Amino acid sequence: MSVHLVNPSDNSFGTAVITPRWLFVLAAATPVSAGDPILVDESLEQITPESILPGDIVGISVHTGNALRGYQVGKIARSRGAWVVYGGIHATLFPEEALERGEAHAVVKGDGDLAWGKVVADCLAGAPHRVYEGGRIDGSEFLPARWDLMAPDKYMWASVQTIRGCPKHCSFCSVWRTDGQKPRQRNHQRVIDEIIDLRRIGFRFIALADDNFYPVSQTDLRLAREQNNQAKLEELLSIRRERFQLMEELARLPKDMVFFTQITMEAGEDGNFLDAMHKANIKGALVGVEAVTPEGLKAVFKDWNYSGDALARQLQTFRQHGVHVLGSFIFGLPTDKPATFDATVEMALKAGVTFAQFVMMTPFPGTVDFGRWEKEQAKDPPMVGDIPITRYWLIPTEVRPKMFTPHPSMSSDEIRDRTQKVWDRFYTWRAIWHRSACTPTLRARLGFIFLSKLYRQMYAGTGISTDSARRKKSKRWARWTARQCKRLFRARPMPELPSPVWADRRPGTIGQPAFATGDSQETAGPFVVMPD
């Protein structure tokens, strides 16, 4: 009997940018008695059906974008006589759909770290339940990933999670509803241990796969003080202290390491936090700008974000503190007008963001926007074949519409066309060359240029360009660029890199890791400084 874990995808590139973390976490959650699981990431290559044998257990993760492919994989596995189990955000939101359309024996809702072992044991006993409640486990229970099972030459960036959940409540985002608004933080020692494992095998670029790296803002602290809520204040300060501890330890790692995360714009008001990020080699962060006008921000429940000149200043602050911004903007909001597109790209250029993404408004299940839209469509939803538009992820990709929510004044084609032009304007060779001046060496500059073009190109497959000839061409180009990028991202493995001896591993003691008790960076261990 084998356990297979499958990350479904219609698009296999042979190379991927970021490791799908769930695959390696569930591998760690697989009981030792079941043996090492077989990991299949379809963004690299498709699963071979013949590898699945009767009695095997196949775990499949689905988010909304890959649910349809995930259900195909489930059907294949079931027809081969395997136990089929789904998990991931989409299965959490629609367990019945996975049971019916994906022919699941079982579905895990929520976190899989603890639940997966039980599912495997139940399948081995021939009696899995239909639905398991994985819940929202505490940060101290998050499992470290099994990186020893990864093919290191296939990925450019590894991913390590430091925190789950987000206290905000943006209307287009499901994170605060599925992962919760209470930040669940991993102990910094566990995070560092995993990163050291990754650097040993040659990864120096690591995405911190967090919902919001800045869970406590200055405003939160001020409000708790004003309300004289000591318990709340202490809780917030303790979350914040742990963040700083993590960053202090990241700063002790080899200097060639580069981290990237996701953060709210509020961090721009917190110079100490940004400085700590810079020292920790967190060189970039995705910042959800979403809209550049106050009306747009109100429409997405994000009116705490800045707009106008204050927005440009806030984003520039990140840069001044040495943290590059990947600005994320949404188009298709009801408040958007034709002039919004130019205003947005001009703001992105003026604010000096290093990368930018311009996504089309998509009602993802579990969000406030989805709930509102589903209700509006309930009476008479447009159909594509026998699928109502409110279940768009079940429509085959070739005929799936690219926009779902009707706009009060612009057609879908107009919005897509204008969005495409914004991408083109932000990613001209000239603009990229200009932005690439922020890199310290020629090699790094080359990496920057390739990455900018790859980033731009990969999005062509996610809805912006629709005709198949163009998609094929852009896929070939992305494949080639991905190979060049991979070479530039690779680092010399450091098998000799020592593990910190954390005090909490020695019975009866608490406190600093052994190497952290040294006076200076130089005493921190034999770290080799690699050129950028």
Ligand code: B12
């Ligand atoms: C890091 C991240 C990214 C990264 C890396 C993606 C990657 N290769 O892994 C980047 C930036 C590239 C990215 C891109 C996108 N992302 Co993203 N991303 C995340 C984020 C913040 C963390 C994901 C992660 O690694 N978590 C750590 C792992 C361990 O947790 P997990 O995946 O949830 O898995 C746990 C459980 O779900 C469960 N589980 C998962 N699978 C399975 C399977 C089985 C069998 C079982 C039993 C259990 C189980 O157990 C795991 C351990 O507890 C999530 C938010 C979130 N909190 O999930 C959004 C999120 C998944 N992304 C989202 C979106 C929308 C996107 C994009 C479409 C954005 C865009 N507009 O382009 C793209 C799509 C990319 C793609 N094609 O996959 C949405 C998905 C919404 C939805 N309903 O599908 C999320 C939820 C964020 C949001 N705002 O709502 N993303």
Ligand code: SF4
């Ligand atoms: S979009 Fe970002 S800030 Fe808003 S709820 Fe989601 S994770 Fe939090």
